[in-house]
Amino acid sequence: MTDDQWRRQGAEDDDFGAPLFDEATDADGSGGLSFGASDTGPLPHWTQPPTGEIPRVLTPDGGTDPTDDLDVWSTFSGQSPTWSDDHSAPIPGGGLDDITGLSPVFEDPDPSPFVEPAPVTRDESVPVRREPGRITIGTDPTDGAASRPTSQGRRARPGDATARGGKGGRPSSAPNRGKPGAPGKPGKASGGTGGRDMPTAVAVGLGIALVFIGAIRWRPAAVAVVVLLVLGLAAVEYFDRVREKGYQPAFIPGLVACIAAPLAVYHYGVGSLPLVVFLSFTACAITFIGATSLESNPMPNMAITGLGITWIGILGSFGAAIVGLSNLGGGNSFGTDTLTLLAIGVVANDVGALFVGSAVGKTPLRHWISPNKSLEGFMGGTVLTLGAMFLVGVADRSDTWTSTGDLLLLGLVISLTAPVGDFTESMFKRNLDVKDFGSIIKGHGGVLDRFDGFLFVMPAVYYLAVYLHF
Numbered sequence: 495m496t497d498d499q500w501r502r503q504g505a506e507d508d509d510f511g512a513p514l515f516d517e518a519t520d521a522d523g524s525g526g527l528s529f530g531a532s533d534t535g536p537l538p539h540w541t542q543p544p545t546g547e548i549p550r551v552l553t554p555d556g557g558t559d560p561t562d563d564l565d566v567w568s569t570f571s572g573q574s575p576t577w578s579d580d581h582s583a584p585i586p587g588g589g590l591d592d593i594t595g596l597s598p599v600f601e602d603p604d605p606s607p608f609v610e611p612a613p614v615t616r617d618e619s620v621p622v623r624r625e626p627g628r629i630t631i632g633t634d635p636t637d638g639a640a641s642r643p644t645s646q647g648r649r650a651r652p653g654d655a656t657a658r659g660g661k662g663g664r665p666s667s668a669p670n671r672g673k674p675g676a677p678g679k680p681g682k683a684s685g686g687t688g689g690r691d692m693p694t695a696v697a698v699g700l701g702i703a704l705v706f707i708g709a710i711r712w713r714p715a716a717v718a719v720v721v722l723l724v725l726g727l728a729a730v731e732y733f734d735r736v737r738e739k740g741y742q743p744a745f746i747p748g749l750v751a752c753i754a755a756p757l758a759v760y761h762y763g764v765g766s767l768p769l770v771v772f773l774s775f776t777a778c779a780i781t782f783i784g785a786t787s788l789e790s791n792p793m794p795n796m797a798i799t800g801l802g803i804t805w806i807g808i809l810g811s812f813g814a815a816i817v818g819l820s821n822l823g824g825g826n827s828f829g830t831d832t833l834t835l836l837a838i839g840v841v842a843n844d845v846g847a848l849f850v851g852s853a854v855g856k857t858p859l860r861h862w863i864s865p866n867k868s869l870e871g872f873m874g875g876t877v878l879t880l881g882a883m884f885l886v887g888v889a890d891r892s893d894t895w896t897s898t899g900d901l902l903l904l905g906l907v908i909s910l911t912a913p914v915g916d917f918t919e920s921m922f923k924r925n926l927d928v929k930d931f932g933s934i935i936k937g938h939g940g941v942l943d944r945f946d947g948f949l950f951v952m953p954a955v956y957y958l959a960v961y962l963h964f
Contacts, residue, residue, distance in 0.1 A: 698935055699841075702944075706837065710830045714820040717830055718760045721813040725806055726753050728942040731932035732802045739926050742791065743799040747777035752807035756814035764815050764956075767808060774803050805918075805949065806942070812952040819959065828894040828963065835886065835895060836955050839908035840947050842882040843875040847913070850874025859913075864920040867913075876909040900962055904955065911954045912947040919946035 709716040729752035733745050751774035758766040778799050782792035813833065820829030851871025858865050859872060883905035887898035895901050919942065923931065932940020 695938055698938060702935075703837075710834060714817050714830055717817045717833065718756070718814050721810070721817065722753060722756050724941055724945055725756055725810040725813075727934065728810070728931075728940070728945065729753070729802060729806050731934075731940045731942050732806060733799075735926060735928060735931050736798055736802075739928075741798045742795050743802065744778045744781040744795070747774060747781055748799045748802050750774075751777070751803045752810070755803075755807040755811040759811040760814040760818045763818065764812070767811065770811075771803075771808070774807075775800070809949040809953055812956045813948065816952060816956050816959065819964075822964075826894070828959075831892055831894045832955065832959050835883070835892065835901070835904060836908065836948070836951060838882055838886070839879050839905055840912050840951055843879040843909055843912045844916075844947060845875075846878030847871040847875030850878075860917060863917055863924055867917065867920070872913060875913070876906075879909045879912075880905040894963070903962075904958065907954050907958055908951055911950040915947040915950035918950070919943065 706717075706720060709720045726749070729749050733743055733748055736743060737745070751770060754774075755767065755770045758770055778796050782790050782796060785792070816833045816836070817829045819832065820826055822828075847867070848871070851866065851868045851874065855866070855868030855870045857869040859867050859869055880902060883901040884898065886892055886895070887901040890896070892901075895904065919931075923929070930939030931942040934940055935944050938944040
């Protein structure tokens with residue numbers, strides 16, 4: 495600036511008075527801003543660099559001791575805060591009265607705003623409906639009760655009955671709920687003979703016995719053919735029935751395995767069964783590997799196929815194994831004799847359990863499976879089976895089982911295993927909600943319904959015979 499400019503600026507300062515702050519000194523002469531003796535101290539000049547110190551907090555007595563507590567609520571003079579939903583508390587300062595002159599009106603809230611909803615119960619008589627197009631692992635397409643027809647218009651699956659023109663997708667009868675003898679309903683065993691047409695059943699039973707006796711008198715190979723025919727028909731009944739209930743088993747591999755197992759056992763012994771299991775499982779796996787998508791449900795459908803192979807084919811093949819014992823040692827009648835005694839024992843057990851249970855049965859063994867099968871019937875079947883074996887021993891009607899003790903042991907094994915086979919088949923029928931697996935045998939239902947007790951008896955009797963006589 496020139497001297498003239500400095501002089502004009504000085505004149506302007508004279509016009510407007512002295513500056514607010516002296517750049518040289520402050521009010522107290524300390525060189526910084528100050529607002530009184532009780533302040534926190536002089537403030538640094540704005541031109542000085544920051545010090546980085548933490549600001550000091552005043553205590554209630556005006557000190558700066560950081561250990562003293564600062565009571566921030568002391569200014570409220572003992573008043574407590576009022577929550578917005580506390581309608582009984584007064585509004586400070588008169589509230590709305592001071593502003594509008596009107597008294598505030600509050601609606602009385604619901605004294606119990608959190609009321610639990612009433613429990614919703616499901617009508618157990620109405621089965622749960624799930625999408626039948628796909629079976630999920632861990633579920634049963636029958637819902638454990640009522641069956642469902644297979645969905646229409648879907649792509650054919652491996653082993654599907656509709657793909658081969660078979661019987662599929664037919665609904666079954668409604669679940670047996672609320673009726674006498676329904677599962678899960680305690681009570682005594684109901685009497686009767688299971689709704690059988692007894693004259694027809696007896697006549698058909700005698701016809702089957704005559705065919706069996708004729709095959710035994712002819713040759714062991716004929717008996718093996720009878721066993722093969724029975725197992726094949728039973729397998730067809732089983733696979734057809736489960737297909738009607740929504741499963742899609744590998745029908746052809748399953749049926750072939752149930753027929754191949756007794757053939758292999760008759761010619762090569764029970765040592766050939768592992769090979770049969772391996773080949774049948776491989777055939778089922780290839781069947782589902784060749785499917786177009788996961789909609790074939792390989793795990794549940796392979797499981798249902800394997801169940802049929804094991805239950806009918808593997809267990810039933812021991813009938814052929816018993817017959818095959820007649821081919822040992824240059825040919826004898828031991829195998830056919832054993833199978834004959836086995837058949838006598840199973841029939842005696844069935845007859846004893848039926849009539850004794852119908853007459854005095856009051857204690858169901860497993861009510862949820864079959865209310866007609868009672869403890870008294872089980873005991874009656876056991877007594878009649880042992881009595882039949884004892885009579886065979888006393889009359890000396892067997893050339894191979896000559897010991898009465900061995901015959902009684904045979905009767906005991908039959909009495910314990912025949913009911914297991916009967917209960918197993920009844921359990922499966924209860925799960926599928928069907929009365930019988932078939933209707934080919936008048937008065938008895940299907941082949942599987944008539945020969946279910948044999949399936950568990952034949953392996954047990956085979957190993958007992960081998961233990962006692964070989």
